[in-house]
Amino acid sequence: MSDSNGRTYLIAKGHWINLFITFLLIVLGILFAGSIPEQNGHFGFWSVLPPLVAIVLAFWTREVISALFVGIVLGGVIAGELNVVQEFLIPSIGTEGFALILLVYLWSLGGLIGMWTRTGGAERFAEWASHHLVRGRKSAKFFTWMMGLVFHQGGTISTVLTGATVRPIADKHNVSHEELSYMVDSTASPAATIIPFNVWPIYIAGLVAGTIPLFETTQDGIAFFFQALPFNFYGIFALLMTLLFAWELLPWLPGRQMREAIRRVKETGQKDRDRAEPMSSPELTKMNIPETYQPGLVDFFGPIGTLLGVAILPYIITFYFMGQTEEPTLLIAEAFVLAVLSGMFIALTKGMSLKTVMEGFVDGCKGVSIGAIVLALAVSLKEVAETVGTAKYVVALAGQAIDPLVLPAMLMGLCMFIAFSAGTSWGTYAVVFPVAMPLAWAVLPDPFFITLCFGAVVGGSVFGDQCSPISDTTILSSLATGCDLMDHVRSQVPLALTAAILSGLLYTFTVFLFV
Structure with a gap:
């Protein structure tokens, strides 16, 4: 059996494993649904299984969609809710939050990139940037790092803006999609917690206000967030490692898959591994520019300038002129929709037919359909994790350890696990902060110790x-850079884990020396 046939067999075997497990769970659910006792808002060890099984299957079989569905079904069995469509899928997909993701980050982003395949705007920008700003692989990755800091609002908006901006340049200069997706992901939320001119301080301050004497008001929490910035060790290490990675200055590169990706793209120019399944389809990368159309920088800077102007300027104005006590204005949905409309208007005024413009937009929307399915199942699994009390059980279990020497590192590890299992940093903050701050205060009511614990929770949640x-x-991040989702996860985990281990050791060392 050839290597190619062997891989095909293993992938097909993975599909059948997931299908068999799903069928087995449905049978067990019919027999035992509702028989698992609930205690204190969770189901004990059973609460950890839905996200854990989904993640293990995704790593094992490299097939994310069926793995996520298995986790959802398992959660339904544990909670005694066998109609997972009615109980989990519809409530999750039918929310305003998912509608925003679908409209903005999938249709608008996909449609904009699809139009660039007709106008050539992104390709023209890549040529311009290559001539003026970028000279090769290293400078292309450094440009990605810089864009990650510029778009430091965090989370989904950062990954989408950075990925859409840098991908044409990185592709032109032979950067593998594993490298690119790691850099986009590692300069999103980490940058938002280190350059906190965004909504993160306000959100976290609202969670910690009133939990201990140091945080009597929301304003106290905001001030403490800025005070704790030097002690968000993971955010600092993540950004530093990404910078060193960009300039290829790491003395040793953790992770076999990332090393293989770098070797592959340098030797063959192949940006994805054989049999990879990128999150974006060929509709987003294949150029189909009409012969009569002349691509220009305005085709790229027009939509991007509109997007940034509408999204960032109101935020900056309200943040600096209305004060940090009021939530800044973020017009994300409006910015993306107007960016698409501006791209269409520019193409039409330059002579492109409406039919060609709309074909590009529709092709772009089709190109992100896989990402839409994965996101729908992912948000449903988050609903499952909340229903079965995954985070509550883990917090209750970890709360038994009260040694001051290890508490910051322990809180960081706890947040890493919860956020990794639930797929959300803000959700982890909502569960952990109200428990972690009183716990830390009870263990050692010292402001510096509280600062370390605070930074550990912020950084650990971002890692997960x-x-x-x-x-x-x-x-x-995978969608915006055209990377296979599991290739992105597998290649970035060793790098991120290295930063996390260094952070945990530094927390313990700092407590030992100064507390």
């Missing part, structure tokens, strides 16, 4: 969100 295959930022 960044690395989880069911996180929207992970999925959208």
Whole structure:
């Protein structure tokens, strides 16, 4: 059996394994649904199984869609809710949040990239940037790092803006999609927690306000967030490692898959491995520019300028002129829709037919359909995890350890696990902060110790969100850069885990020396 046939056999075997497990869970659910006792808002060890099984199957079989569905079905069995469509899928997909993701990050982003395949705007920008800003692989990756800091609003918006901006340049300069997706993902939420001119301080301050004497008001929480910035060790290490990775200055590169990706693209120019299944389809990359159309920089900077102007300027104005006590204005949906409309208007005024413009837009929307399915199942699994009390059980279990020396590192590890399992940093903050801050205060009511614990929770949650295959930022990083989702996860985990281990050791060392 050839290697190619062997891989095909293993992938097909993975599909059958997932289908068999799903069938087995349905049979068990019919027999035992509702018989697992609930206690204190969770089901004990059973609460961890839905996201854990989904993640293990996704890594094992490299097939995400069926793995996510297995996790949802398992959650339905545990919670005694066998109608997972009615109980989990419809409530999750029918929310305003998912509608925003579908409209903005899938249809608008996909449609905009699809139009660029007709106008040549992104390709023209890549040529211009290559001539003026970028000289090769290293500078292309450094440009990606810089864009990640510029678009530091965090989460989905950062991954989409950075990925859409840098991908044509990275592709032109022979950067593998594993490298690109890691850099986009690792400069999204980590940058948002280190350059906090965004909504993150306000959100977290609202969670910690009133939990301990240090945080009597929301304003106290915001001030403490800025005070704790130097002690968000994971965010700092993540950005530093990404910078070193960009310039290829790491003395040793953790992770066999990333090393193979770099070797592959340098030797063959192949940006994805054989049999990879990129999150974006050929509709998003194949150029189909009409012969009579002349591509120009305006085709790229027009939509991008509209997007950034509408999304960022109101935010900056409200943040700096209305004060940090009020939530800044973020017009994300409006920005993306107007960017698409501006791209259409520019193409039409330059002579492109309406039919060609709409064909490009529709092709782009079709190109992100796989991402839409994965995201729908991922948000449904998050609903399952909340229903069965995954985070509540893990917090209750970890709360038994109260040694001050290990508490910051332990809180970081706890948040890493919860965020990785649930695929959300903000959801992890909502569960952990109200428990972690009183716990830390009870263990040692010292402001510096609280600062370390605070930074550990912030950084650990970002790590789990960044690395989880069911996180929207992970999925959208793969989508925006055209990378296979599981290739992105597998290649970035060793790098991110290295930063996390260094952070945990530094927390423990700092407590030992100064507390």
